Amino acid sequence: MKRRIPEIEMKLFALAAASALSACTAAGAPDAGGAAPNVAEAMCRMGFQAIPMRSLMSGHHIVEGTLNGKAATFAVDTGAGMSVLHAPYGATYLGKATSTASGIAIGAGGQTSLSQYPVQELTIAGSATGLKHIVAVDIATVVEALQGIAGKPIHGIIGQDVMRAQHALVDVQQSVLYLRPADGKAPVRTAAECAKAGTAKGADKGR
Template structure:
């Protein structure tokens, strides 16, 4: 496993640690526009997102969106879009990052019912694809290039 880490470092991958929550979600810390938050790493989510309640926290410039969101048991949810934000995961950074904003209350309610901590949002496949992600489940770390 150390050989993998050396190879990834040599190829300019950045290591980001995550934790596994009580609900078996992969949880990591991320910074949006210089403000730290807690996020679920979700390989099945097409886009990264935050809840409406986090618009002010992360200083987002939310715009209307015609797109409806679905997932985690909910469909047809109203969304907004915040373009050109700065996302940082560990030492990996994206300075022109777009976020979908929608009602995450159903996600946090489910987490709280299992006595897990709420999250600010979800890091989805958009980040994983852009960063050419490699997930090391055994050692609880994500590598992004």
């Protein structure tokens, strides 16, 4: 699901991404007598969780997660202003909606019904997010196209709300999504652990 983002919001997002890359570059400086760590190792040192993504032939990426304890698969969309659940899964995963309204969902087919649900827990590859509410909307055009390529159900989209809150960095080449812990508490990792993380890669590509 996509929406028009004000120019100032886009600029702020670009600045945040630039800051993350600058920090990564600084963390990637060579240790005394050693080689510079790669992106995965540098992100590990800064406390980021490396989440493997599966790259599809279409160029999209998907991740495995859970929504209120039930397994779910999400497309990662850096252009989506917020995370959304495909409407038919609303009752199954989330129970009763707290509000329902009609609105314009740009990129999801125009005028459509939007339902907001409380979220007990949304995890991505075992990593908890801080998302407390999610909107359910009919995104059949999107999920049906991706399901045909992925060969499995796609339940929704991880958007900019999660990515901004957890300072996301997407490594498209290696198919890895990096997220800071939702509680802001970066785990303490040893140099050896982060060196091992330097080999982090996503799932099989092009399938």
